[in-house]
Amino acid sequence: MQQNHYKFVSGMKKEQLNGNIFLKKEELEECYPLITFSEGKKKKKLLHPCGIFPWNVFTDSYIFYDKEPDEVPFPTPLPLKQNVEEITIKYYRQFYKNPSPQNVQLYKDHIYFWMEPDIQYERLQENKETNEKLLVLPQTLKYNQAGKAIENSHFINWMIPSALNYIKRLYGKLYIPLKFPFYIYIENNFKINDTKIIVISTSQYYMRTFLIGFIFIIISIIALILCIFYLIRMNKYENK
Numbered sequence: 001m002q003q004n005h006y007k008f009v010s011g012m013k014k015e016q017l018n019g020n021i022f023l024k025k026e027e028l029e030e031c032y033p034l035i036t037f038s039e040g041k042k043k044k045k046l047l048h049p050c051g052i053f054p055w056n057v058f059t060d061s062y063i064f065y066d067k068e069p070d071e072v073p074f075p076t077p078l079p080l081k082q083n084v085e086e087i088t089i090k091y092y093r094q095f096y097k098n099p100s101p102q103n104v105q106l107y108k109d110h111i112y113f114w115m116e117p118d119i120q121y122e123r124l125q126e127n128k129e130t131n132e133k134l135l136v137l138p139q140t141l142k143y144n145q146a147g148k149a150i151e152n153s154h155f156i157n158w159m160i161p162s163a164l165n166y167i168k169r170l171y172g173k174l175y176i177p178l179k180f181p182f183y184i185y186i187e188n189n190f191k192i193n194d195t196k197i198i199v200i201s202t203s204q205y206y207m208r209t210f211l212i213g214f215i216f217i218i219i220s221i222i223a224l225i226l227c228i229f230y231l232i233r234m235n236k237y238e239n240k
Contacts, residue, residue, distance in 0.1 A: 009161040012051035017150055017159065019097035021048065021107055037112040045112040048099070049150065057158050059133070059140035059189040062171060062198070066182050078182075080172040082146040084153040087170045089160075096156050098149045115149035133189075140189050163213065168199070 013030050022028055028035045031050035038044050067075040084093060104113050113119050117138045123130050146153040157169045184198065
């Protein structure tokens, strides 16, 4: 899946992800074409967060077992750490904040806070049309373990664009030795035509990702310095 496509990764409002609320459609032009949600034939609400990037958040989930889960008694799942402190980079967490519960209640008639579980529950209680994907979002994104809504660790990781032409995300950490054979129960909620692969590795992935980004920055700075030096030399020869 080409998550680094410009139209895809630019389809969001960064200030929304930091907990800010916008009440005008014109303020959310970055999210086009996914800015509003139709509630019935007449009423449209602004999405929070808006845009195709957050809306298409990765929702597959995995459960690890050291015994075959089809056998009785069913084995206890291996403890998979998914909280934000374990699987996200501290620097990025500051940019992801849920709106306050007071603001959600204050603006819910004008804004569709689609990641908020209470909003989906209210829609069920009022017999309003619901989206199946959004209804089970607390389960697929593991809100109880990984945090709620925009502050969810899987959502935060998803919203960091890939530097390469494929997506690689840290889903969780196991702090116990893995012995073969082990088993993985996969909930295939994220439907795409491309191949999805599970990679079991050491927890140094984000260090490698950070290193790639750091190398890109260094190369860019060197290229900029060389360009400036070249322009200075060109101007110097032209003035002679």
